[in-house]
Amino acid sequence: MAAFSQETGKPVRVVALVGPAGTGKTSLAEAMLFTAGAISRQGSVDAGTAVGDASPEARARRGSTELNLARFVYLEETFVLMDAPGASGFAPDALPAIAAADLAVVVIDPDPARAALAEPALRLLEALGVPHAIFVNKIDQARGRIRDLLEALQPMSARPILARQIPIREGEAITGFIDLALERAFHYRPGKASERIEIPQALAQRESAERFHMLEQLADHDDALLEKLLMDETPEPAMVFGDLSRETGDSLVVPLLFGSAQGDHGVRRLLKMLRHETPSPAAAEARLGADGGTYVFKIAHANAAGRLAYARTFSGLAEGAELHDREGNAVRAGALFTVLGDKLGKTASVPPGAVTAIAKVDTIRAGDVISNGRARCAGFAPPMPGHALAIATRDRKDDVRLSTALHKLVEEDAGLAWDQDAETHEMLLRGISDEHLNMVLARLKRRYSVAVDAQPPRIAYRESIRRTATQRGRHKKQSGGHGQFGDVVIEVAPRGRGEGFAFDDRITGGAVPRQWIPAVEAGVRDAMERGPLGFPVVDVAVTLIDGSYHTVDSSELAFRTAGRIAMSEALAACSPHLLEPVARVTIETPGSATSRITSSIASHRGQMLGITPRAGWSRWDVVEALMPEAQLHGLGAELRALSQGLATYRAEFDHLAELNGALADAVVKQSKAA
Template sequence: MGDTTNTGTTPHGSRPGRTGSAPRMIALVGPAGTGKTTLAEALLHASGAINRQGSVEAGTSVGDASPEARARRGSTELNLCRLEYLGDTFVLADAPGSTGFAVDADLALQMADMAIVVVDPVADRAALAGPILRRLDELELPHAIFVNRMDGARAGSVREILSALQPLSREPLMLRQFPIRQGEEITGFVDVALERAWRYRPGQPSEPIPMPEDVGLREKGERQQLLETLADFDDALMEALLMDEEPDPATILADLAVDTATNRVVPVLFGSALTGGGMRRLLKLLRHEAPDPHAAAARLGLDDEPALAVFKVTTGGAMGRLALGRVFGAALREGTELAGTRVGSLFRMQGDKTNKTADADAGDVVAVAKLEQARPGTILGRSGLLAELTPAIPARNTALAIATRDRRDDVKLSAALHRLCEEDPALAWEQDGDSHETLLRGINDEHLAVVLARLKRRYGVEVTSSPPRVAYRETIRKEAGARGRHKKQSGGHGQFGDAVIEIRPLSRGEGFAFEDRITGGAIPRQWIPAVEAGARDAMMKGPLGFPVVDVAVTLLDGSFHSVDSSELAFRTAGRMAMAEALEKASPCLLEPVFRVSVDMPAGTGAKAGSALSARRGQILGLDQHPEWERWERVEALLPEAALHGLDAELRALSQGLASFTATFDHMTELAGKHADDAIRMQAKAA
């Protein structure tokens, strides 16, 4: 596929909705594997920003420059690059498509002027863009759709692709081009708005040709649909159509610009990023129809005050800590005061390269040094913190227990995790109070694998990782009683405590209850709380090796010594009595069960149900998604032990798009082989 020449749109100064040539920020979004980074590379090449188009596969692209992205041949973080085209400046924000890394670009998306949704040229795969289209609708962000790889053997009809996508979009999709085919090969295209045909010339701009006879009728039909869509927002155009008058071309182009910039319509274009086909046509759409930065500023509630909207913080490069953000209101210069701090050096990003600049105009995207108070989502102005944005973070369903290979790295690990979490809002870590493990939580296994790779590469900290310990608990099946008698004499005052207790099971979730039935002063009142404390001590680790829950304790009798009794003695007696009673009360293991809700593209829900059943899941239902077209939802109850690795299995069944949420539901008794395995693992860990 080749490319297009000048489309004859209105002059630069008369573009509706445009007030100048301020830099504009364009987000490239779409499902994983649709070629977004290749598209960014092709746009850079078509605009002359780079001399030679690099390759993601060969590891020579401007984006995806990190070792982790190179190793996976796919984006693992947001990539920024800039280009100029016919006097206009654009900053491309290439967003990762994989669910595990999508959060990295969500804040940048909120600050962008326009998004290009990159989809595959096959209807069922194009429909995988549904979640992204929903997010753009939530943000009310102007966007267009680019159907990539239209020169491939799998490419389908653009109308079929539109039919698959329209139910997923709140705004009407509007076909701006359709292909000219010779057999299975696409040899050119028709520009619907301009009523012109073009022939592709590989490696060269496309050339205009007379409208082929066999596409003339289709051109009239496609153009009529485009005009009717625009007429929904233009009464004068509607009147012209009703009167069978030919609309003024300038009116059509003006409506296209305004309706696209105000998110009334979604233009659909196609091409091939790999061969460069359609790049100049896409650049012209951005040039004429992407709104100015003032529209993004208005969405964010900003006025003319100089401000920096920070969408990312990086700490691992040679430049140290950098806050990546977009400038609004007025130019930002080195030394400008923001939130009580003078900003340091300013840099423009081109992939992983930084180019120092003295200032940045409103609309530009820069990396700022020495702005320690900047956090992802903060909007900083001269008067302080103006606003704070929140990214859309999926459930953190995957966790790993990590430990340093060298104990001397423990302090370094804590500092490194703090920095990584500052960079990545989707990442979290904690010290588990029960297991005393360091838990790293993320979106999925792919996400955490990249984090561990960064941990080693950037900070020199190597860790071992394993699934977190499941929060098993013990309880009892029947009543039992026991006496705890603690007597110790070792010269001077001794220790004496004596307590008789009875225990019984409680209902699930009731926890612990203690009742005092002491009469006649068998145990003085001041020592009774110590018996209760001793019983609680014994419940921290029951006969099977796990914490004990849902047990009621009744203190029935006991005795004391006027000299040797003490709080410690009765606490010890209470612990001894409780430990013996638990052994007698038929202890059993409880495992946590989670309620899992899986969202998957239509047609894959049954596979998800089978996968959950194989993991000891109880399927509660499989239905159409309550809000999303062409999606299904599976509800199930699943043991916590079966959650590990679930995300990877579901992604493999759903072209990488399945997601799930898991919330604790209840504890249930566990017996047989699974209980034996859990007890054996606990004994080994102890």
């Protein structure tokens, strides 16, 4: 179904800006909005005046922490711009939204040495099936050759990267460009449209060669164009631009343009490319299976407007329209809002293809595709939250408010989760990275006035034994009336690592009546909850071999107490030792950082398991290792520092390993002091 703007009568299209952190995506969005006349003044990220990055957390770090939306009209074409955070810790917020885009622009630096930073974004877009282009920002700071950048980028893309421009230089500075499709040259003018100039004579031969190469790339998917090239005929401009539009929209090629957001260079050329080559909303609608319906990509809790569902509607939407949740229940759309950064504008309806914020649809969830009278989940799996902090309110009266606030924050952020550890009873806040969790804590305090203390979660140490011991446990108490009497003898022995607990009995002659034997086992288990070193005991075998009872004073409680006494004394005599949990860690990293990361693993008492190439990625490795869980806190930040912010890891419990010496002594001392 066609999607039209109420203002222009033309398709409303959605463009996402993605790419590494620090490449100037928000600055580019600001320049695009200013050039299109959507804002009257071009703000600055550093000054905290940009339309995007409006939250205090984003302004404090001078980088995006959440998805930002803005709407503009350029040359009678309506666009919605999605500015996605570049830092990997904040990516889950943007993933469902990017899937709804008609085209994505990957914003990168001009330095070929930093080209690897673009690969995660390129691979994500390929996986989502979203057509995309590349914009090389900060071109006025470039010192290397665009050709070298292209050569570095191409192995990272499954599709050919098609250079649309070549630079014009004055000395080392890039002062303009030649558009290979238009065969025209332009000179940059800050704050104004670039001035058309004659193609410099020194670049005429290169322009001809680069244009022919571009046409050859297009001809790989157009037999008519290929025939013209073979016949040495000049293709008509309509054929060239038609192929550029079709092949970009069909994800057959990846156009590359360059410019400078802060210098206002190349922004208009980018906007014109988007105007001509961004595909219609029909492709995104089909990709999402929306079938003329509405796709919800984000939930947010705004102070005044309440809970808002951010959505793209492919058939238009009016206030009061009937929607359906995943259970098939009818939900009436409340107020509708247009979005420009953190500013909401109320509207009675939105046209097909538009992005809107919908109020009062409390059972609609992020990821819902609402069509044909029911919602279904689009199925975008967010990254698993792999980092955790133990949090506790500074004032116990805030516990209920904390729970309410966390429910809202988790609903907003697909990369966030929280739970209570069954063993330590700590409340654990889980996120994608340490910087992600720090941002959540800041937001928790600012929005909900809940201050918490945060620390690394307690490590689930265990203890076991090395020796066998036989021990009697007797519980005798007389205080008038019926007393208490239980007497047991147990044999305690170590088991193999991971074999767990086993209980048996070799009672003969009724030394311990059968009905009290389960109570003895319960008492043994009680003692194992906290061994001599202060931690749960594992991998032991206990055999009840003898005992005695009293016909009047023996009871279940008495034998349970006797079992606990016997086990506690036996464990102390069995040479107890500490066990620490060891995780299997899988790290995905650019190959250039692999050696540094393996050295880091060794410094954290890690054991290397192997290094393999990352399937489908250019010069990336998968590093696998075993590492003590006590060494994982802060690992994410260290890996990012070693890999230009690119390496990520996931960890899962593998086994328990013996911990000895000063490290074990320190753990035991801390446990006994707690």
